[in-house]
Amino acid sequence: MGYFKTALLMAAMTALFMGIGYLMGGSGGALIALIVAALMNVFTWWNSDKMVLRMHNAQPVTPNDRMGLHSLVAELAQNAGLPMPAVYLINTDQPNAFATGRNPSNAAVAVTAGLIRTLPREELAGVIAHELxxxxxxxxAIMTVTATFAGAISMLANFALFFGGSRERMGLLGTIAMMFLAPIAAALVQMAISRTREYAADRAGAEICGNPLWLASALVHIQQGAARIDNVAAERNPATAHMFIINPLHGGGRDKLFSTHPATENRVAALKELAAQMGRQPARASYAPAPAPQEPTTSTTRVPRSGKRAGRPGPWT
Structure with a gap:
């Protein structure tokens, strides 16, 4: 159902974009709008990972990092049946994470220093599994396309006032109304897609790491941290907020109309229900938080593979 709903919302976004093009220039305008959208999406789709990582000054993490982050991602990627993604660290105290990339073969997982310091190992595994x-x-790729569509719709709506075709078809008042309502409609569709994909990733991530309760607990801790700690790069680039596992912009906890993320308590409730179905019970964390990151790109100190303790299974089992 999640994929069907996403497909419908993507179709609505495309129809909205072409509709604005038609109002501006008739059938020819609709065709031109579609071509422009396709070109913009191809460019953004191909370069989105580099642009987003650069916006947040993310630094690559090597296989021998002191945190054991790279090995944890490798184990979980294997569980998920994925190629090993690139791993990045963002130097901010706010606990958070996101994934980017045009496809599984060209993907990256980025986590913040605050996430490494805050979460125990099981919860960190849950977050990484969600991003995988x-x-x-x-x-x-879907979120990159929808974000590009939303931006293009806003741009076209602003241009509409200067094109006679739109005024002839809708009148001046109708054109002005479209300038305000079209971007709002595009934002609502984008947010609906984002929410749908978050619920689906929560469920799939819980299956990848093996325990929905690890992710549920992590979401609560990240929400608490995001509410009190600023993420300066995210505040400068609010268009990337929908990519993070929890809204980095101090968004409200409830499912508001303009929220890019589902309410955390709703996500936690769904994960607890899934845990009950899987027969998982709340358990005390068996791993302390990972050590604070120290120059992850140059470290040569090797940690035990996946950070396991003797006699205890790793968080990816």
Missing amino acids: AHIRNHDT
């Missing part, structure tokens, strides 16, 4: 689920479900 986005990659496996091709959500990173």
